[in-house]
Amino acid sequence: MSGLRVGLDVGGTKTALRAADASGAVVADVVVPSGEWDAEPVERAARLILDVVADALGGRPIAALAVGAQGLDAEAVARALETALAASGLPRVACVNDAALLVPAAGFTDGLGLIAGTGAIGVGRTADGRDFVTGGWGWVIGDEAGAAGLVREASRAALLAHDDGMPDDGLLGALLDAFGVADAERLARAVNDEPTMANWAPHAPAVFRAADEGSALAAAVVDAGAEHLARLVDQLLARGAVGRHVVAGGSVVAAQPRLEAGLRDRLASRHPELELVILREPPVAGALALARRLAGDV
Structure with missing residues (x-):
């Protein structure tokens, strides 16, 4: 599958983005301030995430986006944020609480x-x-x-x-x-x-x-x-x-x-x-x- 694989860790003070191509080679690895991050309303949260992605990657095509974010404590909010992000045209999106990133990171x-x-x-x-x-x-x-x-x-x-x-x-x-x-x-x-x-x-x-x-x-x-x-x-x-x-x-x-x-x-x-x-x-x-x-x- 062509396109970048993009992961974000959105915390209360900073947001980290790491992207790799289909071979697994990392092509972007940046940390930026989270600004006025809040998981709700999800439309605003999606815009903040998409702005970080756009600034880091420009218009490069994305195959999959995974987001671990502070404040995604309820499954319903995570699913709503996935829907809001998918509405921008992203083909595959997953959103979890930022603590859920630890196990796969290990x-x-x-x-x-x-x-x-x-x-x-x-x-x-x-x-x-x-x-x-x-x-x-x-x-x-x-x-x-x-x-x-x-x-x-x-x-x-x-x-x-x-x-x-x-x-x-x-x-x-x-x-x-x-x-x-x-x-x-x-x-x-x-x-x-x-x-x-x-x-x-x-x-x-x-x-x-x-x-x-x-x-x-x-x-x-x-x-x-x-x-x-x-x-x-x-x-x-x-x-x-x-x-x-x-x-x-x-x-x-x-x-x-x-x-x-x-x-x-x-x-x-x-x-x-x-x-x-x-x-x-x-x-x-x-x-x-x-x-x-x-x-x-x-």
């Missing part, structure tokens, strides 16, 4: 996916081919293992300890330095005045540094993040997800050995039949793998 056809990056979400597929997600409720009320959620929970823990009259064990000071403020009251203001991923998530490394330097409060926050990821796996299995690999990716779990170790220990205890794989490939590799399957290459 080279597996079945498995459970976990993202712990800016946010945190799990994705699985049932034996009859139905995709579903657990978690991913957002940085304000959930995503405990994501960068923004970890900073939220660390701020709460540090401020509660401060109000209890406890001496700083290193976490409060780490957060004050990270946010560039002088005291607990100003930390609360800095966190609350701009409750966005962009404000919270970049400070997650400070939580891990504090834990590594001996802060019990920071270590407990990271431990709770690992427990959250393990619970996502519990939920996926309970709802029928199949596969013997758990593929975890994202900027936090891939870069922070403490979080990885906590997750690995819990899976070994609760689900010894599963193998944890930390994804080192960018998830867009999974999108391209899906596009190649759509085109009948593999």
Whole structure:
């Protein structure tokens, strides 16, 4: 089949595109800002995707397009986005949650996916081919293992300890330095005045540094993040997800050995039949793998 095989990984902050020709040779590999991405309304989302494709590939013919996107948590929304994209004339289109890219990016056809990056979400597929997600409720009320959620929970823990009259064990000071403020009251203001991923998530490394330097409060926050990821796996299995690999990716779990170790220990205890794989490939590799399957290459 002639035409390019195109995969996109659409996240909250950046969009990655990778395209290959029929032989499998990569002809485009770009990363651009996601802009004002939202999965709904799907007509607008489709236009944003098509604009990225047009900018990267011009008018080159496309044989198959696979999109993994943040916000495609409901199957009905994914199918609606496929329809909107197909209306532009694309012959083969598939849309999934961005966490669903991890398993194919690791080279597996079945498995459970976990993202712990800016946010945190799990994705699985049932034996009859139905995709579903657990978690991913957002940085304000959930995503405990994501960068923004970890900073939220660390701020709460540090401020509660401060109000209890406890001496700083290193976490409060780490957060004050990270946010560039002088005291607990100003930390609360800095966190609350701009409750966005962009404000919270970049400070997650400070939580891990504090834990590594001996802060019990920071270590407990990271431990709770690992427990959250393990619970996502519990939920996926309970709802029928199949596969013997758990593929975890994202900027936090891939870069922070403490979080990885906590997750690995819990899976070994609760689900010894599963193998944890930390994804080192960018998830867009999974999108391209899906596009190649759509085109009948593999």
